[in-house]
Amino acid sequence: MTGHVVVINPNSNEAVTEGLRAALARFAWPGGPRIDCVTLAEGPFGIESQLDSDSVALPLARLVRARTDAAAFVIACYSDPGIDACRSVTAAPVFGMQEAGVMTALARGDRFGVIAIAEASIRRHLRYLRRLGVTGRLAGERPLGISVDESARGAGTFDRLVEVGSALKGDGADVILLGCAGLSAHRARLEAALSVPVIDPTQAAVAMALGTLLAAG
Amino acid sequence: MTGHVVVINPNSNEAVTEGLRAALARFAWPGGPRIDCVTLAEGPFGIESQLDSDSVALPLARLVRARTDAAAFVIACYSDPGIDACRSVTAAPVFGMQEAGVMTALARGDRFGVIAIAEASIRRHLRYLRRLGVTGRLAGERPLGISVDESARGAGTFDRLVEVGSALKGDGADVILLGCAGLSAHRARLEAALSVPVIDPTQAAVAMALGTLLAAG
Amino acid sequence: MTGHVVVINPNSNEAVTEGLRAALARFAWPGGPRIDCVTLAEGPFGIESQLDSDSVALPLARLVRARTDAAAFVIACYSDPGIDACRSVTAAPVFGMQEAGVMTALARGDRFGVIAIAEASIRRHLRYLRRLGVTGRLAGERPLGISVDESARGAGTFDRLVEVGSALKGDGADVILLGCAGLSAHRARLEAALSVPVIDPTQAAVAMALGTLLAAG
Amino acid sequence: MTGHVVVINPNSNEAVTEGLRAALARFAWPGGPRIDCVTLAEGPFGIESQLDSDSVALPLARLVRARTDAAAFVIACYSDPGIDACRSVTAAPVFGMQEAGVMTALARGDRFGVIAIAEASIRRHLRYLRRLGVTGRLAGERPLGISVDESARGAGTFDRLVEVGSALKGDGADVILLGCAGLSAHRARLEAALSVPVIDPTQAAVAMALGTLLAAG
Amino acid sequence: MTGHVVVINPNSNEAVTEGLRAALARFAWPGGPRIDCVTLAEGPFGIESQLDSDSVALPLARLVRARTDAAAFVIACYSDPGIDACRSVTAAPVFGMQEAGVMTALARGDRFGVIAIAEASIRRHLRYLRRLGVTGRLAGERPLGISVDESARGAGTFDRLVEVGSALKGDGADVILLGCAGLSAHRARLEAALSVPVIDPTQAAVAMALGTLLAAG
Amino acid sequence: MTGHVVVINPNSNEAVTEGLRAALARFAWPGGPRIDCVTLAEGPFGIESQLDSDSVALPLARLVRARTDAAAFVIACYSDPGIDACRSVTAAPVFGMQEAGVMTALARGDRFGVIAIAEASIRRHLRYLRRLGVTGRLAGERPLGISVDESARGAGTFDRLVEVGSALKGDGADVILLGCAGLSAHRARLEAALSVPVIDPTQAAVAMALGTLLAAG
Structure with a gap:
């Protein structure tokens, strides 16, 4: 190859x-x-x-x-x-990453939830989802409310991920998409904690x- | 692993x-x-x-x-x-296959075209695309008009694939999805002939x- | 005839x-x-x-x-x-039943609410509504949280129907669709209690x- | 009763x-x-x-x-x-009539075609279909191009209905809706001629x- | 001119x-x-x-x-x-007014919120938004809960406008549309209070x- | 001011x-x-x-x-x-210009047609219309097939504008949007020729x- x-x-x-x-x-x-x-x-x-x-x-x-x-x-x-x-x-x-992550999530669940790092980026993400033509399958997007830096290292990050992921399940999500490149390390453990597929977009x-x-x- | x-x-x-x-x-x-x-x-x-x-x-x-x-x-x-x-x-x-193929096509182009084997299956496919919530990005679906059996072996299959793929490009498709498991062998050559990505759903x-x-x- | x-x-x-x-x-x-x-x-x-x-x-x-x-x-x-x-x-x-019930509800009100028997079936119903192409008029679907068996007989069923129907009205529904074949006996009385049309899908x-x-x- | x-x-x-x-x-x-x-x-x-x-x-x-x-x-x-x-x-x-006819058509086929009397009314009908939230299932609407008066009596009306209905089938319709109150008399015969359900909205x-x-x- | x-x-x-x-x-x-x-x-x-x-x-x-x-x-x-x-x-x-107001709002923000005078008119407005084909960009519509007469004169109107406008921002609105001809006098001050564009439809x-x-x- | x-x-x-x-x-x-x-x-x-x-x-x-x-x-x-x-x-x-032009067109007609300068830009425009959430009201977009330079000066430009505008009317457009900043000079005359509103986006x-x-x- x-x-x-x-x-x-x-x-x-x-x-x-x-x-x-x-x-x-x-x-x-x-x-x-x-x-x-x-x-x-x-x-x-x-x-x-x-x-x-x-x-x-x-x-x-x-x-x-x-x-x-x-x-x-x-x-x-x-x-x-x-x-x-x-x-x-x-x-x-x-x-x-966003496009591939969303499309992969759509092949794993019926309605997807997105965990964003910051509230401020959600509007931009939603606008992009409209361009992708898939808003009909979005259950919701919710922010972690932490900095990108914290997201990779912070001790409390995982607990917060579980909290936000659970809220998205309550919104109707049966698959969770991580809305940041720096959260990969948490993927498998979060999937186990939430009992729904968790997609790392990278x-x-x-x-x-x-x-x-x-x-x- | x-x-x-x-x-x-x-x-x-x-x-x-x-x-x-x-x-x-x-x-x-x-x-x-x-x-x-x-x-x-x-x-x-x-x-x-x-x-x-x-x-x-x-x-x-x-x-x-x-x-x-x-x-x-x-x-x-x-x-x-x-x-x-x-x-x-x-x-x-x-x-x-259809779901994964469609989602992969959506990560490669803006509007996708589908080459179906038979006219009769197009309505069922479109109904499924509505369920997937992505009809807004479909350029069109067109039939080869040959049997599944022919599709794998027939000498004229490739020419017909090029013809139908070109028609789909005329419909606005910039990525082509093969609507059958048995067309894999034609993928790379068809991609070269059409100058747009061709997705084999398998x-x-x-x-x-x-x-x-x-x-x- | x-x-x-x-x-x-x-x-x-x-x-x-x-x-x-x-x-x-x-x-x-x-x-x-x-x-x-x-x-x-x-x-x-x-x-x-x-x-x-x-x-x-x-x-x-x-x-x-x-x-x-x-x-x-x-x-x-x-x-x-x-x-x-x-x-x-x-x-x-x-x-x-679902298809006919939904289409009849759409001829009676502007946005419909569905009373499901169980939470577990709601995702399947919503997926089907996407296939029907009418999610734009869904106000919401909410579960009774009782078994099919109870639904037909349970004394508390009617009170729960009123409760869930009222919540759906709060979601914006002006017509209610019963999401089960076994609730027919409650239709007329529920319609009177909720003051909006109640559709029995059967x-x-x-x-x-x-x-x-x-x-x- | x-x-x-x-x-x-x-x-x-x-x-x-x-x-x-x-x-x-x-x-x-x-x-x-x-x-x-x-x-x-x-x-x-x-x-x-x-x-x-x-x-x-x-x-x-x-x-x-x-x-x-x-x-x-x-x-x-x-x-x-x-x-x-x-x-x-x-x-x-x-x-x-339009609302009930459309909803009934949606319970009979996957994509509906409408036969309008006059070209001039099609834009108004489409605008109403957007309000109904069901344009995703419209295959097309085509005019007979005759007056309301002719539609009920004209000898050539039936032939024209077959012609327009066939065109709508070509557009993807598998159910036909008559877009006028005055065409009832043709319904059964047209259904037989087109081999798809024909809905009279009245x-x-x-x-x-x-x-x-x-x-x- | x-x-x-x-x-x-x-x-x-x-x-x-x-x-x-x-x-x-x-x-x-x-x-x-x-x-x-x-x-x-x-x-x-x-x-x-x-x-x-x-x-x-x-x-x-x-x-x-x-x-x-x-x-x-x-x-x-x-x-x-x-x-x-x-x-x-x-x-x-x-x-x-509604049509022009909505289209102007869509040129100023990503998702719009509407302040209606009365709860009773919201359903009619939403139905009209469906006809306009823009419900995908509606964040929400909420009522002031006051009479048209009060809306122009009432002392508490402005406070209520701020309250409802803030709730709409919470729904995701980044532009607010006034849902009545009689609220013009409040526009500029409300815009200052909410820190998002406020559109007067007249x-x-x-x-x-x-x-x-x-x-x- | x-x-x-x-x-x-x-x-x-x-x-x-x-x-x-x-x-x-x-x-x-x-x-x-x-x-x-x-x-x-x-x-x-x-x-x-x-x-x-x-x-x-x-x-x-x-x-x-x-x-x-x-x-x-x-x-x-x-x-x-x-x-x-x-x-x-x-x-x-x-x-x-595009956003304001589209929204103004939507306040003038029911379905809009766009005259693009070049075929190559149409896909980009359509992708943007998806982001704007208004594709449901697009009748079509068609290219002039001339260079930006020619568009402002060429003698044949007007005739070509009439030709393309007429085709868009055939697609169902009842309002035409000029898809380029350099066509303003033709607006009024084109509107007279086509008998539908013509919007200059600038x-x-x-x-x-x-x-x-x-x-x-």
Whole structure:
């Protein structure tokens, strides 16, 4: 099999890229496609505002254009920043975390709930779901109310995830989607605690990317 | 990694199961999850009518219940027969070909077109798409107008696929979904001919199943 | 007028069939179409699970195929089990209780509320409403939280119906649909208590079936 | 059984009312509810324009308010003129032909086609279907292109109905709804010619009205 | 510039027309289009019921037809009474307050909330929003629970507006639409208090009407 | 009245800005809000590709942030580039041409048709309409098939506009939206030729902006 999957962390926080590498290590096998996690040097330290998100579209497109060795791309930020720009400069598939996460959730349950990091991003996510044409299957989106930084490390994060996940089940969700790239480490344990599938969007996007490569043989 | 993927051909035609094995061989790797293609002995020789589809729900559920060694299931028939029944008897994920194929197509393009084998199945497919809540992104579904049998072997099948795929592009599709398990062999060549992504639903479902296993570690 | 309406109770509980006969007696008149309530001998004693529902599709289709004397069929279980199978084997109209009940409710009010027997069936009902394409007019569905058996007999059932119906009015419903074949006896009194139309789905389906026969003259 | 069904022809053309009486005679039986077809004296001779339609709202409401002997009302014009006004002045159910016809069609087929008399009324009908929330199941609406007068009498009407109905089947319709009160006489023959159910909206509305009375016992 | 904007108060309460004149004075400038606020003499004193609304359709159409000097019309009642009738009798644009208000709100925020005067009118408004095809962007509609009369004068009205507006923000609204012609005087202050755009539908409709005239030059 | 409307041409072609000034001159009056048409110096010479569109988001946001003297902004490119970025950096209203044009069209007709310059941009427009939640009222979008440059000057442009506009009427449109900032000069004449309202999106956005200022008094 030729080519590999380039997973782009669109912020310049190398620790986040390291986290992606750790979370995605299990998606690689000897002789299989290489999963190359890279940092967007030009990105902001974190992508929290609309401007942060818009600021990475062109740098991402340049990076994608430069990586002619890649067989598939994953943009590892839940906002799917620059996804249209990246798609316009390559024939290789470009997967957005939110898009791939949502579509994977829809193949696992009937109505999905999303755990967002912050209240402020929910409106942007919902607007994007309208564009995706799948709001009819959304049970709800609720915020953790913690910072991205805390989300990866905070001791209380897991308890809060269970709390928010349970509330989403009450809203009618039978599958939960993690609305951030930095929550992967909690996925399996949260799934066990909630007794419904929990989808990590980074893993969902990488699985789709691998599927594309395997199908291409 | 424990467990493997059980891909069930719900008809009793062993040649179809052999075809699945051939198409999915590329999804296996040394040390990776086993992909076990099995035939539903109780199934009809082909699933073409509504009764054929309904007739396999209980046998499929029995098979699923019996395979406690499986970590994920794929129902390898585009009608997704018995999917609700199967899901009700196992905690393992159960992927339907149509559902997984549609969701994968939605992560690759903006509006999808479906190539059905027969005119007669289109109404059933559209009804299912309404249940999936994604009709807003359907560009169209068009029939090949050949039998399932011909679809795998017929010399003219590829030309007809190109013709129907082109018509769907004219309908606005920028990604094409093959509406049958038996068309896998044409996928890559058709993608090259049409210059838009072509999704094989069996492969899409197996990629999602593998993603589940890899994520579970 | 030739032909008659065959109302099929898809479970094997003859008492339920008796209840149907009682509830539908008022839909017959001298010289009018005969309303023939029959029990599906092969059915489970009650239809509560997805497997129960799937298990009756083929037996129902066999029964429908055998009753060449019928001019119309009604499947008297709110899940509309086997409706596609039955429709595929007869040219006579086949009415599902849920479908006919929902459509009748939509001709009586602006947004409908559904009283389900059990919480567990609500997700299945909502999925079916998506297939029907009418979720935009659903105000809500709420469970009674009692067993099917209790629903017909329990002394507290009526009070609970009023309570749940009132909650649905608070959700915005101006017409209430009973989500079970066994609640007919409460319809008129509940309508008086709630001051909005209350639709019994069995009666709605039989009215549509009679309409078909009367129109055919 | 007390009360009866008042079917109101909102135009002042008594011949149309006579036609309704003839078409609905088969919906009456000895001892059953009386079906009382009445002419709205204040109505225009025909309802073709928006002003015609708006002009009958108050006279219809007055008539409805005056008929305290009625147990149910049917407004026998496909535009459903004055339906909100009528509903606001009576506790008895008020059925609109278009609304009842559409809902009945949705219980008979998957996607419905409508045969309109005139091109000019199609936009108004579609706007009303959006209000009904069921456009997702419309296959199409096509005009006969003849006058209301011709529609009842013209020799070529039937041939044109078959032609338009066939076109609607090509659009994906598996049930046809007649978009006018004056086409009842063609229903059965057209159904035979098209091999799909053909719904006469007057009969559909009256069947629902009878269903309400029979349910009330 | 020739022609002017005729704003019609469809009720016969001249004080309401005076209020419109006051609220719209700021939309006129020397040499600009005249904004002519007129009272519908035949209208009821207030439009609160469905019958009130239906009663003005024909008189409005007559007034519109008579005002051949007008270049655009605004119907200044949130129910948009008679809008179809008026449009059918003139080639000049006819703006409805609800329609123009909703469309303007959709250009200012992502999801809109509506403050209705009375609970009783909400169902009618929602039905109209379905016809407009924009319910997917409605966050909610909530009543002030005061009379139209109070709404313009009552001392507690503003506090109640803030309360209801805040509740709508909690429902997800990021733009608020005033659901009545008589609340204009509160708009600016409410916008300041809620920190989201507040749309007065009369002003929105007049702005659109002026836009039409300015574009026509 | 304080403040004025800043209309930003996001490409660096000063001739386009001149064209905007000419088209919008009629929206200014002595003593009224100033309409200030400015060129985005950092913009590409034309905005045709996705990258062109993404490239102006940050420069637009900087310009918006710098113009603290503005009371409202209009982004004068049909793609609404950078609209989310601009809105995130100012409390003043920011109008997008497409968004404002669509909403104005929805207040003028029942189903709208869009005339795009190029086939290539239609998919992007439709995706945006899904985000706006109004696809249910789209009759169709069709391309002129000429360059942006030609669109403003070409002799055959008008004939082609009539041709495409007529085709959209055939698709069911009763209002036409011009899908480009450079077609303003044709609006009035095209409206006369097609006999349905023709909306120029720049004028629609400026009218909404003026409405905001006039309402603020």
